[in-house]
Amino acid sequence: MDRVEALDAHLRSMSTERVARLVATLPDSAIDLHCWSAVLERIAILAYRPTVVEQLNLAQQQLLYAIATVAEDQNGLRRPGSNLDPGADTVELGPVSLDAVLDRIGARSSGRARARAEAELDRLSDLAILWPDGRDALHLADDFAAQFGSERTPPDLRTVAEGLDPADLHRMAKALGLDGAADRHVLTADIVSLFTDETRVGLLLEEAPAETARFAHFHALHSMVVRAPAPGHRHVDWLTERGLMVPVGDHGVMVPREAALVLRARYPAPFSPEPPVLVGPVSDREFERGSEPGAAAGARSVAARSQEALVALLDADDHLVAALRVWPLVLGADGVQDHPALREKLTAVGTHPDVVRVWVEAGAITGLLSERGGEVGLSAQAATWAGLPPESRITALLQAWTRTPDTARWWPSPEEPLPKKRAAGVRRALALALGDAPEGTSLGAVSENPHYRRVLGWEPHGAQRWLVDTVQWHQPFVGADTDATDRVLRALHEAERLGLVAYGTPTLLGRALSAWCRGAGTEEVADAAWAALLGRERVEEPRPNEDGGAVMQGPAECRERALAMEVHALLGT
Numbered sequence: 337m338d339r340v341e342a343l344d345a346h347l348r349s350m351s352t353e354r355v356a357r358l359v360a361t362l363p364d365s366a367i368d369l370h371c372w373s374a375v376l377e378r379i380a381i382l383a384y385r386p387t388v389v390e391q392l393n394l395a396q397q398q399l400l401y402a403i404a405t406v407a408e409d410q411n412g413l414r415r416p417g418s419n420l421d422p423g424a425d426t427v428e429l430g431p432v433s434l435d436a437v438l439d440r441i442g443a444r445s446s447g448r449a450r451a452r453a454e455a456e457l458d459r460l461s462d463l464a465i466l467w468p469d470g471r472d473a474l475h476l477a478d479d480f481a482a483q484f485g486s487e488r489t490p491p492d493l494r495t496v497a498e499g500l501d502p503a504d505l506h507r508m509a510k511a512l513g514l515d516g517a518a519d520r521h522v523l524t525a526d527i528v529s530l531f532t533d534e535t536r537v538g539l540l541l542e543e544a545p546a547e548t549a550r551f552a553h554f555h556a557l558h559s560m561v562v563r564a565p566a567p568g569h570r571h572v573d574w575l576t577e578r579g580l581m582v583p584v585g586d587h588g589v590m591v592p593r594e595a596a597l598v599l600r601a602r603y604p605a606p607f608s609p610e611p612p613v614l615v616g617p618v619s620d621r622e623f624e625r626g627s628e629p630g631a632a633a634g635a636r637s638v639a640a641r642s643q644e645a646l647v648a649l650l651d652a653d654d655h656l657v658a659a660l661r662v663w664p665l666v667l668g669a670d671g672v673q674d675h676p677a678l679r680e681k682l683t684a685v686g687t688h689p690d691v692v693r694v695w696v697e698a699g700a701i702t703g704l705l706s707e708r709g710g711e712v713g714l715s716a717q718a719a720t721w722a723g724l725p726p727e728s729r730i731t732a733l734l735q736a737w738t739r740t741p742d743t744a745r746w747w748p749s750p751e752e753p754l755p756k757k758r759a760a761g762v763r764r765a766l767a768l769a770l771g772d773a774p775e776g777t778s779l780g781a782v783s784e785n786p787h788y789r790r791v792l793g794w795e796p797h798g799a800q801r802w803l804v805d806t807v808q809w810h811q812p813f814v815g816a817d818t819d820a821t822d823r824v825l826r827a828l829h830e831a832e833r834l835g836l837v838a839y840g841t842p843t844l845l846g847r848a849l850s851a852w853c854r855g856a857g858t859e860e861v862a863d864a865a866w867a868a869l870l871g872r873e874r875v876e877e878p879r880p881n882e883d884g885g886a887v888m889q890g891p892a893e894c895r896e897r898a899l900a901m902e903v904h905a906l907l908g909t
Contacts, residue, residue: 337551339428339475343376346467354905356900358464360892361385369902379464388463389483389763394809395609395731397401400465401424402440402605404484405557406432407476409600413490413559413593429485430476431469442604486559493592497524497584503748512540527579531594538602540578548574549603554579556591556599563588577673610811611772614802620888635776635873641838642845643871649695650832651732652687652727655696657714657722660705664713665696690833698736717888721822724888727865727879731858732888734834734849734865738764739892755772762820765811766852770842771850778840779803781830799840835868844868844875 337344358379359367366384368374378384395776407429435444437457443625457474462468466474477483496705497505502520509523510516516523530536541549551571555562562572572589575581581589587776591599660749661680664791675714682692696712699705721729774781780800802822807814814820831837836846848856848864866879889897 337470338468339380339430339478340373340376342469342475343380343467344372345470346461346464347376347379348907352904353698353900354462355907356896356903359899359903360896367899369899369906372906375906376588382465382477382479382483383426388465390813391764391811392460393456394812395404395452395461395607397812398605398607399437399441399453399456399460400480400484401558403432403437403466403476404429404480404486405600405605406436406440407480408486410595413597417534424581426702428476428478429481430466431473432476433473437474440600440605443607443609445707449607449609452891453607454607487561488559488590490556490590490593490596491582491584493579493582493594494528496526497527497579498591508577512579527685530580530644531598534598534601536681537595537598540861541599541602544574544580544816545570547571547657549574552591552595552600553603556564556596557605559590560595561588561590561691595640603752608809611769614777614801615773638841638843639868639871639873642835642843642868644731645833645835645838646684646845646865646869648688649691651685652682652691652695653729653733655682655685656692657718660714666711666713685888688833692829694737694830694834695733697740698733701736701739701892702732702888703893704888706747720888726869730835730845730865730869731862733745734836734845734861735852736890737766737830737834738849762807762810762814762823762827763830764812765807765834765854766803766824766831767846768848769803769806769850770831770836770846771854773799773803773842776841779837779842780840800825800828816847844873 347358350358359369359375362378362384364377368378382389410432411429430518434457438444438450438453439448441453443453457466461468461474464477466476469475497508500508505520505523505527506516509518509527512524512527514523514530517880518526530540541552544552548571552575554560562581572581575591576583576589580591580595582588583594659681659907665678696705700712702721703715704721705712724732729875778801780798780803804821807824807827808820814823828837831846836843836849842850845861845864845868848861854857862874863879867875
């Protein structure tokens with residue numbers, strides 16, 4: 337099947353609800369549910385669905401980059417002709433075979449790496465970033481090359497060699513063991529012949545220092561230009577002397593096409609199928625008061641502190657619901673501003689500002705809060721919210737916490753100026769990381785304000801360093817800069833206030849929320865919340881069902897439900 341036919345068959349094999357969730361990843365301006373072909377066209381373009389790409393973990397992103405190299409190699413690393421409108425810059429890649437993809441990441445043989453790769457490919461297929469062609473191959477999204485392909489097409493060595501001055505050409509021939517006395521045309525032909533022989537290029541690469549070979553492979557994998565290398569750069573000097581890197585433009589070098597094809601085929605592309613593993617002693621641990629140094633807090637103490645945090649969260653919920661009936665919030669350009677009387681009341685009852693901020697942000701997601709004329713207050717669903725049992729309200733707040741959009745309705749205080757950018761990715765990734773921590777392991781003390789600790793020169797280490805790395809595995813777009821570390825530590829600080837972490841240890845509820853982020857049901861989170869409210873260390877029995885089936889409908893749920901009805905009518909299912 338061609339690309340469009342295969343996508344049509346792939347989407348029709350899904351339930352209406354799953355198709356609606358895919359359509360919901362498109363902006364409203366790109367949704368046209370009057371014509372199924374228009375739906376297929378939009379879903380096949382990843383530029384319309386940036387939120388899907390932003391939620392991919394490191395293993396999934398590495399797979400997509402590896403797939404792009406396989407597809408490019410099928411074209412001989414030459415830019416293929418466009419199958420789109422004349423003059424369009426976007427080119428189509430694929431299809432690619434599953435075996436070729438597994439070969440590229442070194443996971444062809446059965447084992448954990450292959451199992452993880454196949455599972456991640458299934459997930460990417462569910463997201464319609466790629467889809468099966470019906471013959472053990474995968475079609476790729478229309479703009480796959482633009483999203484995951486190489487920066488530029490590498491030059492042919494013949495073209496480069498023909499442009500070299502005689503001295504450089506003879507120097508390269510001598511380094512390659514060729515007859516330097518031959519004339520220019522013979523030397524050029526001999527050099528090109530050598531680089532089109534995979535065996536001879538492989539032998540040449542074996543002579544390279546290990547770090548130099550890795551350097552060459554990295555730049556060949558992504559067809560990257562090394563900008564203005566300084567004289568004496570040991571990797572670049574060794575590679576350019578032998579033609580494994582050649583000049584491009586006025587101030588750069590890159591691996592030529594012939595060598596890049598060999599390097600890509602010879603070395604596996606990066607693939608990290610699992611999050612980092614926490615090894616070694618845990619430092620900066622928070623201890624149970626009165627315990628011996630080096631002893632982690634016991635499970636009972638962890639459960640007790642989680643219970644304390646959840647009770648405080650429910651108290652804050654009651655106070656905020658009552659207060660917003662009197663003092664609505666004002667939505668300004670920089671987020672929500674609270675009423676001085678509201679702030680005074682919440683301070684008097686001991687509600688922590690972080691809890692207030694998270695509650696307001698989550699309220700926009702759950703549908704509890706709505707905006708009217710620049711004011712944020714309780715929505716028409718406030719009565720439904722009031723009728724929910726405590727564990728259901730906690731569950732809704734925690735789930736919304738992981739889904740808070742980048743344009744949240746609250747802004748951190750001036751003392752803690754953390755950016756909104758990618759806040760949702762950090763929180764969800766942190767929740768996922770809580771499930772990766774070994775049982776009973778403390779991630780370090782988090783009760784102090786992390787921003788102030790950073791100002792004083794403190795850097796995460798031990799288990800907290802592992803946590804930052806694991807969050808970045810789950811959400812690579814968080815980045816590896818200082819701000820990213822601050823955002824991770826801030827989310828960890830919030831998680832402690834929400835009962836997800838206690839004494840630096842992921843709680844029963846924290847692990848349940850992590851499982852929900854991986855696809856487990858909401859009931860499991862509610863059961864854990866109920867057990868945590870009772871101060872229990874584990875879920876010992878199902879909770880009583882007291883909510884009578886009442887469900888909050890946030891804006892995203894309402895939009896998805898409406899889209900599901902339209903998709904159902906369009907497909908006639």
